Structure formats: C-alpha cells, structure tokens
Amino acid sequence: MDDAVPPAAPPQRRARQPRQATTERRAEILRAAAHTFGSKGYKNGSLAEVAEQVGITHAGVLHHFGSKEALLVEVLEYRDKEDVRDLEGQHIPDGIELFQHLVRTARMNVERRGIVQGYTVLTGESVTEDHPARGWVTNRFTILRGEIQAAIVEVGGGDVPADVAAQAASAIIGVMDGLQVQWLLDDEVDLPAATQFAIEAILTAALLGTGRPHPLR
Amino acid sequence: MDDAVPPAAPPQRRARQPRQATTERRAEILRAAAHTFGSKGYKNGSLAEVAEQVGITHAGVLHHFGSKEALLVEVLEYRDKEDVRDLEGQHIPDGIELFQHLVRTARMNVERRGIVQGYTVLTGESVTEDHPARGWVTNRFTILRGEIQAAIVEVGGGDVPADVAAQAASAIIGVMDGLQVQWLLDDEVDLPAATQFAIEAILTAALLGTGRPHPLR
DNA sequence: AGCCAGTTACTGACAAGTCAGTAAGTTAAC
C-alpha cells in the first residue's frame, strides 16, 4: 500500500491541536444535537437543523464530528458526563436514598419536558435493528438495574432473593419510563404522584417477608 | 351503504366496486406495512420496502392507500379490528379477570417479539411533534387507563379513591410498556415474571385499606 | 353466449425534495 521510505523520519511539526474556543463550540453543537435528536429522533433529525442552531452549515458539523452516527455517540457520552458532573461532590445515593432520588427525579422531570422527550424518543428508536444508540441504551439499562437491585437487597437487609430484587428493579425502571411516555402524550397523567405510588408499591412487595414493609415516606 | 333500491335508481354507471381479491390484497399490504413500520419505524420504513414484500411497486401501494400517512392510519385501525376479533365471543374481561388477562398477555408477548417491537417503536416515535400516530396512541392509552381504573375500583368494592385508582392504572400500563422495552433490548429480563410481580404489587397497594389485599393467584 | 364500456389494479418513468457525505477553496488563529 505504501511506497518508498521518505528519506529521514518526517519530524512532525507542531500546532496540531484544536483552537482554544473549539471545545466550547463542539459542546454547543452537542447540545444542539441533543435537542434535535430529542425532539425529532435520530433518523428524522438532520445535520442541517443541528448546524443552524449554532449558526454554521451542516458541513461544518461534519468537520467536527466526521459523521452523523459519530455525532450521536458523542451526544450520548456528553450526556453521561453531564450526569456524572451533576452528582459530583454529593455521593451517589444508595439504599433507601436511591429510591428517594428516583422520586425526586420524576418531580424534576415535569419541568424538563424536552429532556424527557429526548430520552423517550431515543429509547424507543433504539430497539430497531442496528440502531447506533442500541448499545448505549442497553448498557444504561443494565447499569441502572444493577444499582437498583443492589439497593433493594440492601434495604431488605439481605433477605430479598436475587430474582425478586431483579424483577423489582426492572419494574421500577419500567414504570418510570412508561409513565413518562403517557405523561408526554397526556398532561392529565400525574407523573410524580404515579411514580411515587408505583415505586412504593413495588418496593413494599419486594420487601414482603423481611419485616421491613412500607419503606418510604 | 347507499342505493338500496335498484328499480328506479338513477342511471349511475356500473362497476364501481373494488374487485373480489382486493380486500385480501389490501390486508396483505397492511400486514407488510405493520411489519416494516414495526421493525424500522414509520419515518424510516419506506413504501418501497412494504411494496416489495407483496410483490408490487411502491406506486401500487399508493394506488390502494393514497399516501404513506393514510397507510399508517389504516394499519393501526386494522390492528384494532384484529384485537377485537381475537376477543370475539369471549366477553371483554373486567374486574379481577382483566388483570389476569394482562399477565397472560405478557406471557404471550414473549412469543410475539415482532408485534411487541412494532408497538414499542411506534409508541416512542409518537411523542415527537406532529407525528401521525400520536392521536391513535394517545387515545389508546386513555381508553386502556379508563378500563383498568374501572376494574381497580370494581375489585376494591368501590372503596378505592378515584385518584389512587387512576395512578395505579397508569402505573400498570407504564410498567408493562417499560418492561417490554427492556426485554427487547436484553433477553435476561424476565418479562412475564416481572410483569406479574409489578401488577400484583401495584394492585395490592391500591387496595390497601379496603380489606381485600393480595388479589391475584 | 358473447361483446364491450367502464373501471380497477397495477407498472415504469419521472418530478421534486431531503439527506449524509466529499472536495476544494477561504479566512483567521496560532
């Protein structure tokens, strides 16, 4: 593939770094992309629409991210990093605090419709064949399930069987996501109240027989 | 629908009905469209792909349905009719039987991955702005919530407050949908077991104080 | 029984648009 050796080793010149303002510019693009993919979906959202929000052309976006799929991947990674940053300092909640945190999140989400919609659209889309976000979504579910399952076991003092804890963990995640969909389509659905009700119900059922019922409130 | 009187009928031209085999052909197309929209989504699924499955061109599909959006609407109506046909004869379950029916459905769904995926993809997509399936999905949720809420009140002997029953109904639908997403992405999730566990938990919580706990099994 | 007008059920070609991605040129920061 390659030809004769260039005489001496080509001493790579300097100035190979991006400019100072570029990091923030890329972050701007990522936020715009998160907004577009969130409201229109990945397939239906276009690079042109993303570019317009930051005042450049779609080719400019491709200059930074190479391809639409690579942009999506970076959006997802960016969101992960943001989530971690939000929790910085304050320890990651475990045990009973995790469930209080989940209920609080549901309450906050009512004021963040756009973010909720983005999560919902992308998650739904991801179950299609060969979707570029599939791995990310699957992994996110796996991690979350593990954390919630561990918290259930901890709250139950180790008396909750693993399979019951696993089912309850899946159910808690499921009910949160499913209620978000209904709330997005119909404001009559009381997202925080229904979420709290369901989490308490599932948690109580999981702890049945451990002598620690009605854990929240 | 019209012209019940052949005798003095106006000299309308004849042969205004579709052909005999057409009904079945349209059904074929609807099934193909359900499959395509289900696996690829509505936006990402093309008329050409639908047409190929029944051995015609995309223009042939448009001949029958006029537009892609009209095709989607007919797919959804077709599925509704099928659901009704499945329940024909056997009365629509109410009271405690409704919840047994929901758990049975979850068990059946494990063997109908394609249908579940179609429902999931379309539901997720529908929360985007101006999606043609939005009204259908919203309506479906409203009807379902009403039925489940009524069943909860019935099982509770009228002692369950309306808002509690409403929250529980939303939660039951939500947990079923949310668990389906997780199961589609990861077979490790035990869809039937987690669904049954969650429905029992939510129902039990809703009936608390009515003297009728642990309603299923 | 056979014809035939009117219609249905298509096909193939094309219009008009959107999309991601590429190549080459320009400007300004380092």
Place this chain on the structure above:
DNA sequence: GTTAACTTACTGACTTGTCAGTAACTGGCT
C-alpha cells in the same frame, strides 16, 4: 506560514407522490 475552522458547491442515494399508459376484470346489454 502552517493548519484548524469553516463555506460553497456538488454528488449520489433515497424519499414520497404524480401521471400516463396497459392489462385484466366486471357487470350489463344484446
């Protein structure tokens, strides 16, 4: 003066939808 950060211009692949033309079927009239 090199190179990052763009823009403009363009390509090719797909999209839905329209249209004219054609074969096949249907129902009524002889």
